[in-house]
Amino acid sequence: MPKVSRRVGVITVSRKPVTRWAKRGFAPSAALPDVPETEPGTRLGPAGDVESYYAGAHAITLYSGETAHYRDNLVAGPSLWISMRPDSATGVMIVTADPYEGEALAGDPGFVVEAVSMPAAIRDWVADFVAVHHVEHVFEKRKRRRADPDALTRGGKRVLDKDEYLP
Secondary structure (H helix, E strand, O other), rough: OOEEEEEEEEEEEEEEEOOOOOEEEEEEEEEOOOOOOOOOOOOOEEOEEEEEEEEEEEEEEHHHHHHHHHHHHHOOOOEEEEEEEEOOOOOOEEEEHHHHHHHOOOOOOOEEEEEEEEEHHHOOOHHHHHHOOOOOOOOOOOOOOOOOOOEEOOOOOOOOOOOOOOO
16 A cells, blocks of 8 residues: 655644643644754744744655545645644644544544644645545445345255244
């Protein structure tokens, strides 16, 4: 199964805690189409109560068997799903363009999963991959076979159980 990978930069944000007992948490904010020269964990700047950080470069891998999922993503408004640990600015675990994988990642309570806007360069890359590798699978509904009335017979004669008798 052909697959291709590409590295993207990830930006995370941290908001000021609501209470004094809460810790500062991190969440994905954006994906960059190229990987900058910045070190992972670099604070990019505050904007009020929100601080942004560069989380580092992470790979997006596309698989030819999942092109229908990528096509659904492109039609619905292209997004990238980023999963990360909420306690670290550089805790990014997975970046994916598969919306169904992103939905599955959201089921883990230990991670923060956000859908961020897909940059145009990544969108074109995914669209090119889908154009080259997508194979349409036609859905065929199976026909139900009719019950065979002679299924309980041997050679045309009905087979009786020991407790059964024919009048």
